[in-house]
Amino acid sequence: MDLLVSQLLNGLVYGLLLFLLASGLSLIFGLMGVVNLAHGSFFMLGAFIGLSVVSVTGSFWWALILAPIPVAIIAAIIEIGLLRHLYKRDKVDMVLLTFGLSFVFTDLVEWGWGRDTFSLSEPPALEDSLEFLGGFFPQYRLALVVFGLAVALVLWLVIEKTRIGAMVRAGIDDTRTAMGIGLNVPLLLTTTFASGAALAAMAGVVAGPILGVYSGVDVEVLIPAFIVIVIGGMGSLKGAFVGSLLIGIADTFGKAYMPEASMFLIYATMIVVLLARPNGLFGQAAS
């Protein structure tokens, strides 16, 4: 029994890490129709900047607070300087642009920090393990579960209960009408893109003690994040949340009980969901 709970917690940890990435990815897609292949780069950039902040300040918390800021600024510059000029063009152009950007970021990271694998230490306050149900569970991971759920709650409140959230939802539902009734859609797009990037950067920092910090981590997290939003439905926050937990738990149980088939299990989950609901669990039919 306690093992089941432990594995479930392991799945939650991974799932919530994916959620931090997938939520931004999904909202950006819903608003702009951009499949942002550079989203993993924001995660990686956040992790590396966090690493540098830790080495200067010696504090994990400063890294968590500071790392998202430059990444959000970079994202805003990308949206205003590059992406904005492509909205009217074919979608493929935007995909190619973000794909190209992911290479640029990989090179920048390797140029700035090198190609080694770094490890970010958890904050000293959360270094120990908690004993419960006859087993141990690392405190940091428990804190991560709480953090992930809190971020999910805040995101949900912002999207569902605030004016900005209403604007984002309107933009996702029908961009043209939203513009027609006087919404400042360009500003909305920049804000969403930058916030998504900041969230990804934050995910990079909190994932550091578990996944490590290295060039190439961007692709490794981006692929499952894409699976998550395909399962959850593009543009849906609820979908990103449910999809993340589903994939996190499927991956963990697969590794534990069917290690040879654990990769397959993730894709099998995706296939089953897509067969039953082609637009994902909470996705709307393509317009």
Place this chain on the structure above:
Amino acid sequence: MSKTKIITPSRRAVLQGTAAAAALSFDASLARVFAQTSGPIKIGVLNTFTKSVGLFGETTWRGIETYLEEHGNKIAGRPVQLIKEDDEFNPQVGLQKLRKLVESDKVHVVLGPLGSHIATAMIGYMKQSGTPWIVTGAGSTALTKERMPNMYRATLSNWQVANPMGTWEARNGIKDVVVVASDFLAGHDVAEAFAEAYEKGGGKIAKQVFPPVGTNDFSAYITDLRSINPGAVYGFFAGSEAGRFVKQFQQFGLKGKVKLTGFQSMLDSDTFPLQGSSAVGGLSSSIYCETLDTPENKNLIERYSKKSKELPGIFTESGYTVMRIIDDAVKAVGGNIENAAEFCNAIGKTNIVAPRGPVRFDPDTHQAIQNVYIREVHEEGGKFVNRVIDVVKDVGDYPGNKA
């Protein structure tokens, strides 16, 4: 992408050219006779200096440098020129760099690589080129089955290190071991060699798990270990993966309940900075131990302390010892490393006491025959070190590799 213009020369020009070339090559061969035993000895160091295992390339390199500094950068009176190439842990890149070393740098001997997949990819080319090749790092058991005349392995074979540990754990009453090994060639080599010896000694393997290469988070595997509750886990990981596995093993509360044992790369001075106190009490087998109390090892530690705060690890010792092997062999052929066949024979006659202990080569497979140490991790004055708790003397190559 420049286009090469091809000019068809006249018949006379061809004749003149041939004559000139003949004269030139005559001069060149004369020059070579003089150059022999006086120009620099060129050593190509092909290793992995980046990626998650880049640390091993770096520490090997430092071992090579340590030996050269000790000997005034000279071997048999000739200056030494090292040419360093990074294979990026990728066989394709490795082959490119190997070609560059052999064909354009014209090195006299190739050292490396770290990755068995790269070593395997190099076999065909090295057979053809005949350039002397001393493997440092790559542990694939099957590599020495090739029995190439120009290849010697101065470091461990996976079988050589994992097999004695299996026997040792069975004999010391460690029951129901779970094997967790990285899912690639070396991981399977090690798991197989360990399990074979462990079961032969009367033990029973409870489970074998092979997490994919590049696994960061071992939580699912480690939680599963708890449900099996084995006597010990025998692990094979290297670099940052070994660091994370051992750390998470402690974080999930298995330390103290399940004995942590493994291949040398699991618990080595290279990984201690990542593992800290989580490594203490762990057992591993290796061809080297940094705290060996011999004059040869003390000498290495003293010389290495000028380069690094850490004690030398297995890769540093390997770099150091492979240079000693080259040094002795070059001296045995009177400095004439250019005679590849004689030089290779001389390597085969190596009989030294290295920092790791006595080293000689199997005349058949060219695998180094050496001691295997069973080691335990201790914390001493805030530092982490391995201490030898048992020795298996003069372990040779996998019997199945012999003719």
